[in-house]
Amino acid sequence: MKPILPTLFLLLTIQSQAVHITHYTVNKPFCYSDKAIIRTFNMDGHRMQLVVDVNTLHTSTQLVIHTLGHPCGSSRYTKLLHKSTAAPYPVTNDGLTHQHGGMTLTTDLCPSSKSGFERRLYQALIDRFKHPVPVILFISGRWIVHHEKSLAQLHRWEHEGKLAITWGNHTYTHPYHPGKPLEHNFVLSPGYDLKSDTLKLEQTLLERGIVPSIFFRFPGLVSDQKSIETIRNLGLIPIGSDAWLAKGQLPKQGSIILVHGNKNEPKGVARLLKNISIKKTIPKLSPLSP
Numbered sequence: 001m002k003p004i005l006p007t008l009f010l011l012l013t014i015q016s017q018a019v020h021i022t023h024y025t026v027n028k029p030f031c032y033s034d035k036a037i038i039r040t041f042n043m044d045g046h047r048m049q050l051v052v053d054v055n056t057l058h059t060s061t062q063l064v065i066h067t068l069g070h071p072c073g074s075s076r077y078t079k080l081l082h083k084s085t086a087a088p089y090p091v092t093n094d095g096l097t098h099q100h101g102g103m104t105l106t107t108d109l110c111p112s113s114k115s116g117f118e119r120r121l122y123q124a125l126i127d128r129f130k131h132p133v134p135v136i137l138f139i140s141g142r143w144i145v146h147h148e149k150s151l152a153q154l155h156r157w158e159h160e161g162k163l164a165i166t167w168g169n170h171t172y173t174h175p176y177h178p179g180k181p182l183e184h185n186f187v188l189s190p191g192y193d194l195k196s197d198t199l200k201l202e203q204t205l206l207e208r209g210i211v212p213s214i215f216f217r218f219p220g221l222v223s224d225q226k227s228i229e230t231i232r233n234l235g236l237i238p239i240g241s242d243a244w245l246a247k248g249q250l251p252k253q254g255s256i257i258l259v260h261g262n263k264n265e266p267k268g269v270a271r272l273l274k275n276i277s278i279k280k281t282i283p284k285l286s287p288l289s290p
C-alpha cells in the first residue's frame with residue numbers, strides 16, 4: 001500500500017471534520033459579562049452560539065448556555081459598530097479605512113477562475129515576519145468552493161502558528177457585472193440579497209471549522225446607506241482601505257492595506273513584496289486595532 005502524503009491526509013482530515021450547520025439565525029445582540037451573542041445555530045445536532053468579545057472583538061463559538069442577557073451598552077464593540085456605519089454614506093470605500101495602531105494587511109479572496117492562490121505573498125509573510133503574522137483574509141464563498149486545497153493550506157498555516165488569520169466576510173457570491181454603473185453593481189445589483197449572502201458565507205466557514213470574524217468588506221468597496229445598515233444589523237463592521245496597493249496608494253502608519261490573494265491583481269502583491277524586501281515602507285504588521 002502506498003503511503004498517504006501528509007498534505008492529502010490533512011486535507012482528508014479537514015474534510016472529514018466538516019460539520020452540518022442548520023437553523024442559522026441572527027440575534028439582536030444581547031450581552032452577558034463581556035460577550036455579545038450575535039448568532040444561534042445547530043451544528044450536527046448541538047445548539048450553538050457565535051459570540052463576540054466586546055473588548056477584544058475576537059469571535060468564538062460555544063454551546064448555548066445563555067439565552068437572556070442585557071443590552072450591550074457602550075462597549076468598544078458597540079461604539080465601533082456605530083462609528084463604522086455612521087453617515088455620510090459614500091458609494092465607495094465606506095466603513096473604517098484607517099486605524100490607530102500599526103499597518104494591517106488585508107488580502108481579498110474574491111471569486112477567481114485562476115487556480116491556486118498568491119502563495120508567494122503568504123510565504124513571504126511567513127519568511128520575513130515574526131510568527132504568527134497577523135493578516136485578514138476577506139474571503140468569498142465562490143472562491144472557497146473552487147479553491148478548497150488553497151483554503152486548506154491557509155488553514156494549515158494558521159494551525160501551525162505561522163499566520164494569525166482573521167477570517168473576514170466578503171459575501172458568498174460577490175456579485176460583479178463588468179461595465180455596469182456602481183449604483184447598480186456589486187451588492188447594489190438589482191435583486192441581490194446581501195443579508196442571506198453574508199450569512200451563507202459565515203455558514204460556509206463554520207462548516208469547515210473556521211470561526212468567522214465580525215469584519216466585513218464590501219465587494220468592490222461599493223455600498224450605500226441601505227447596505228451599510230444591513231451589515232450593521234448583522235453586527236458586522238465594514239472595513240475599507242486607505243492603501244489599495246495596485247491603485248498606487250502608499251501605506252503609512254495606521255494604514256489598512258489591500259491586496260488580492262487570488263491572483264487577480266498581481267501588481268499589488270508585487271508592490272507589497274518589494275516593500276517588504278527593502279523593509280522600509282512596511283517594517284511591521286499589526287492586527288486590526290480600530
Ligand SMILES: [Zn+2]
Pocket residue numbers: 108109110170174218219220
Ligand atoms: Zn472582492
